[in-house]
Amino acid sequence: MALTLLVVLSLVTLLPLLLLVGFRNERAVLRDWSLVLTPRGQRKLLDLEERLSDELALTDVPYDRARELHELGSTDEAIRLLEVGYDALAQLAPDMARLLAAMSLFSRMVAAMAPVPPVPAAAFESRDLAGLARFGGLVHRFLVTTTERFRLRLFILRRGFTVAMRYLFRSTERIAAREPGVDREWQQLEAIRHDFRALSSESLESFRILLTSLSAEPRRSA
Amino acid sequence: MTELQRIALWVSNALLAVVLTGLVMRGRVLRSKLFPPYLVSVLAPSLLVGLAPDRFHVWSFWLVKETVQSVLKVGLALEIAYRLFQRLPAAHSVARTGAAVGLLLTCGAAALAPIQAHDVRGVALAVLPRILYGTALLFAALLCVVAWYRIPLDPLHKAILVGFVPYLLVSTLTLNLLTHLGLASREAAGYLVSAAYNLLLCYWTRAAWAPEEALDAEEREAAARLQPWR
Numbered sequence A: 001m002a003l004t005l006l007v008v009l010s011l012v013t014l015l016p017l018l019l020l021v022g023f024r025n026e027r028a029v030l031r032d033w034s035l036v037l038t039p040r041g042q043r044k045l046l047d048l049e050e051r052l053s054d055e056l057a058l059t060d061v062p063y064d065r066a067r068e069l070h071e072l073g074s075t076d077e078a079i080r081l082l083e084v085g086y087d088a089l090a091q092l093a094p095d096m097a098r099l100l101a102a103m104s105l106f107s108r109m110v111a112a113m114a115p116v117p118p119v120p121a122a123a124f125e126s127r128d129l130a131g132l133a134r135f136g137g138l139v140h141r142f143l144v145t146t147t148e149r150f151r152l153r154l155f156i157l158r159r160g161f162t163v164a165m166r167y168l169f170r171s172t173e174r175i176a177a178r179e180p181g182v183d184r185e186w187q188q189l190e191a192i193r194h195d196f197r198a199l200s201s202e203s204l205e206s207f208r209i210l211l212t213s214l215s216a217e218p219r220r221s222a
Numbered sequence B: 001m002t003e004l005q006r007i008a009l010w011v012s013n014a015l016l017a018v019v020l021t022g023l024v025m026r027g028r029v030l031r032s033k034l035f036p037p038y039l040v041s042v043l044a045p046s047l048l049v050g051l052a053p054d055r056f057h058v059w060s061f062w063l064v065k066e067t068v069q070s071v072l073k074v075g076l077a078l079e080i081a082y083r084l085f086q087r088l089p090a091a092h093s094v095a096r097t098g099a100a101v102g103l104l105l106t107c108g109a110a111a112l113a114p115i116q117a118h119d120v121r122g123v124a125l126a127v128l129p130r131i132l133y134g135t136a137l138l139f140a141a142l143l144c145v146v147a148w149y150r151i152p153l154d155p156l157h158k159a160i161l162v163g164f165v166p167y168l169l170v171s172t173l174t175l176n177l178l179t180h181l182g183l184a185s186r187e188a189a190g191y192l193v194s195a196a197y198n199l200l201l202c203y204w205t206r207a208a209w210a211p212e213e214a215l216d217a218e219e220r221e222a223a224a225r226l227q228p229w230r
Helices: A002-022 A026-037 A039-072 A075-107 A127-142 A146-176 A182-221 B003-025 B035-051 B059-085 B089-111 B120-148 B155-181 B183-209 B217-226
Strands: none
Touching: A002 B120, A002 B155, A026 A039, A026 A075, A026 B217, A039 A075, A039 A182, A039 B217, A075 A146, A075 A182, A127 A146, A146 A182, B003 B035, B003 B183, B035 B059, B059 B089, B059 B120, B059 B155, B089 B120, B120 B155, B155 B183
């Protein structure tokens, strides 16, 4: 009867896999691979990197202006610009998260990943993010393959964006509510923006590592 | 053989012929070199059983045909694995290791099967469920590698992989229950396996006759790199 139980268990556990592959859109899968394998697809990825860099640079404008206005004592206008800046980052963060998720997927398609450094803890000003990076650095030493290290790096960065956005939301709310200790919140905001830039810069570095590995792929597989 | 069994048998034969015709008409016959021989290995004995049940609806003939089909099914899994992963070194190495472990375990489990009666029927009922289960897991392992590495599948290969896993598991279950419940349940088991196989053949018929999906230039280039046999 052991085999009967095994077969029933297999039927139940394999059902999600059968549905997943059975209803998968094969054209969408081929489209993903065309990004990896064709020069035109790789140009598309580079365009995406450029667009994200530009959008990130644009989010500095309202924050820098808000800081100036706060120092000049124009609080209402500073808060309004702060909220504009927060909205811009809140739109960018999911794009970065999606990019990191896509990178994680593409990393499975690469036969050999270029060497991957851990996310440096020194790049962050906030304690939580530096702690997260240190944890990543520790686990990095125990992983064997560069692909595993690359995925760990992506995980740390995704988690980092979540933490940074949470802090950013909290500081923006406190400043907007004009709670006591606003100056400390402005400093905190600066630190988070610095960390957000560091996370973005590390994400784009990961992207470059992936592109380097992908560009070797057609030669390897041809 | 009952009238209902005879009807199910001829439905299967008709569907097998339709699948084979579809493969030829749509130019898919070389997408898998072992799939047409497998279909023929099912159709030919099935025709013999349909035409002369008194001579061919016997355990010894059943065991020979099941053995040939089992070998072809394992070969088919290995052939599809080779075609899918030949251009992908990372996935290829995982699939190779998985296939080697799966084959070793299946052979080991078949060799160690407790045989109650040392005749054709006893050996068949003890060994075949284990081979069928091992083959099902081999196809399932391929699907796992395909899903994890997000490897694009040719529609025919997809139909073979996705169709075989549940069918082989149902067959194993039926054969295993037959061993435990005795031959009294043989008729019911036959109906269940026939129904499952006819469903599988309907799925394959759809895959064999489906028109080729039009791809854009980039998708064609990616397909040409990954599936050079297409």
